[in-house]
Amino acid sequence: MEAVEELALGPCAASPYLRPFRLRYRQNGTKKFWDFMRTHDSVSILIFNSSRQCFLLVKQFRPAVFMCEMERYHPQDFQSKSQDSWCPLLDPLPAKVGVTYELCAGIVDKPDLSLEEIACKEVLEECGYDVPITNLKRITSYRSGVGVTGSKQTLFYAEVTDQMKTGEGGGQAEEGELIEVVEIPLQDSMKFAFDEHFPKTMGVMFSFMWFQSHVAQGLLEK
Ligand SMILES: O=c1ccn([C@@H]2O[C@H](COP(=O)(O)OP(=O)(O)O[C@H]3O[C@H](CO)[C@@H](O)[C@H](O)[C@H]3O)[C@@H](O)[C@H]2O)c(=O)[nH]1
Numbered sequence: 659m660e661a662v663e664e665l666a667l668g669p670c671a672a673s674p675y676l677r678p679f680r681l682r683y684r685q686n687g688t689k690k691f692w693d694f695m696r697t698h699d700s701v702s703i704l705i706f707n708s709s710r711q712c713f714l715l716v717k718q719f720r721p722a723v724f725m726c727e728m729e730r731y732h733p734q735d736f737q738s739k740s741q742d743s744w745c746p747l748l749d750p751l752p753a754k755v756g757v758t759y760e761l762c763a764g765i766v767d768k769p770d771l772s773l774e775e776i777a778c779k780e781v782l783e784e785c786g787y788d789v790p791i792t793n794l795k796r797i798t799s800y801r802s803g804v805g806v807t808g809s810k811q812t813l814f815y816a817e818v819t820d821q822m823k824t825g826e827g828g829g830q831a832e833e834g835e836l837i838e839v840v841e842i843p844l845q846d847s848m849k850f851a852f853d854e855h856f857p858k859t860m861g862v863m864f865s866f867m868w869f870q871s872h873v874a875q876g877l878l879e880k
């Protein structure tokens with residue numbers, strides 16, 4: 659996963675994943691504008707393996723996270739004179755600075771599938787567990803990136819057992835996905851959630867806390 663080579667930064671003129679816009683408006687009499695991007699909505703799934711008493715997270719290389727770090731250490735890479743061409747990144751940081759721990763998640767890009775169906779597909783593709791749709795519990799939904807994308811993410815909970823494991827996961831190789839599945843033992847999960855040495859999404863932190871207040875107590879009473 660960390661063999662990331664031949665990096666080059668280029669312009670993004672058109673993309674199937676994001677479309678930048680500017681909205682002009684007048685609010686309470688004041689003229690304003692706001693720049694934003696349209697992106698897909700998404701689903702994410704907190705997966706708890708009850709056979710092994712652990713959470714399943716995915717770890718992957720995130721170019722956006724990587725390039726945040728790159729700008730911090732090599733701001734000149736973003737000030738390239740020629741904005742229209744590819745600019746090789748000659749002294750890249752190690753790829754691991756762009757690897758994050760996340761909930762299993764996927765974009766909502768198939769209008770014929772329900773959010774639940776997309777969530778089950780992501781659990782199978784990324785983590786290798788075949789979860790019946792009736793095992794999914796909708797936790798809630800929220801807006802992510804309110805300043806930039808405002809897209810909606812719907813969060814589900816799925817309890818799985820070792821018997822549901824039908825494959826290795828790892829993402830869709832044909833789409834170039836390269837994902838590592840990581841098990842976080844329940845007993846270590848709150849320490850993990852607040853340990854800044856492990857770069858992670860807010861979804862991981864929020865859902866681990868949701869589990870503590872909504873599920874963990876029930877497990878103790880079993
Ligand atoms: O610029 C891009 C963007 C996407 N892809 C492809 O699209 C796939 C998208 O994967 P998917 O698993 O569907 O979505 P995620 O990348 O996991 O993103 C979702 O999960 C993230 C973590 O919660 C959220 O931040 C995002 O908003 C949400 O879309 C990737 O694997 C790639 O194959 C590209 O090749 N290039």
Ligand SMILES: [Mg+2]
Nearest residue numbers: 762763764784
């Ligand atoms: Mg994903």
